[in-house]
Amino acid sequence: MVLIIILAGMSTASSDHDTERLIAARLGAGGSRYTSARRLVARALAQSTGPQSATELLSSLEGAVPLSSLYRTLGVLEEAGVLAREHGSDGIARYELAEWLAGHHHHLVCTGCGEVLDIAIDPDTETKIASLIDHIAGSADYAVSGHRIDIEGRCTTCVET
Amino acid sequence: MVLIIILAGMSTASSDHDTERLIAARLGAGGSRYTSARRLVARALAQSTGPQSATELLSSLEGAVPLSSLYRTLGVLEEAGVLAREHGSDGIARYELAEWLAGHHHHLVCTGCGEVLDIAIDPDTETKIASLIDHIAGSADYAVSGHRIDIEGRCTTCVET
């Protein structure tokens, strides 16, 4: 039996605090400040259930960060390795905390509405998959550094239509 | 031992011919014609080693198809299920033959230059991975319909820098 866990963001105060400290340090190392706008964006992403687009962040931040600054913030955080950017099937960029902050996980993508959910596969299964993929590294003429698995399907809302 | 095969496009004349016939039928069923522009695009994609962007296609077609028509062609072919569209980490749309034409495969993505290579994992490994992913379907509240695996790494050119 394989278990998957829907990740619902950092939940304990201590891990939140930890994350903040790690981000501040990472930014500081690059000569950047952990300003309030950056804090707001990082917190919003730490609490989301999946990658967020700039527009989605804009509305959840309720105008606290103007669009151009939001993009610049996302750029800085990505540059620093705090965020990972990806593009869904709609071509819109979505951001989430990098794996070293959020943990290794995969995505459940709804082919209907485009919603993306973070999922963690149970360690045993993850180990098996990782080992299969590692084997592949041996035969590819590539310096393999990671993998990403998207599972496609329809969410409970979209499966009806 | 796990083998991977870099797919270099349809190579035999018979399978080329087959592919053309299948595409024509698929388009015809939807009331569309398999015109010369569409033929050119489909052929270019059938011969490529990985998904191609509109711009890349534009240059490989050497102006035979103007940009707006190219986009419309890609749209029609995607709509008909002949092509699959995806977005790489750069956010640019890339197209390739749908799996029922090209076969099930995964991608080797260079994190340096963004190049994407189609790879087929040997059937044994693919079966193992597919079965693990199928198991996941059992516990997710999603109607799972497929999966995609991207293996990230650096190609021989980019690994040096």
Added chain:
DNA sequence: TTCCTTGCAAACGATTTGCATTGGA
């Protein structure tokens, strides 16, 4: 004749950038 298709140019929307202003160490 009747639709489908094409191609130019204009429109769009997500993202980026120039530049003057603000703010934190």
Added chain:
DNA sequence: TCCAATGCAAATCGTTTGCAAGGAA
């Protein structure tokens, strides 16, 4: 004080669309 960060407006760039002309059945 000094350099990073901000925010507005304008610019980019991939992509889409309106519309009139061309082409196949």
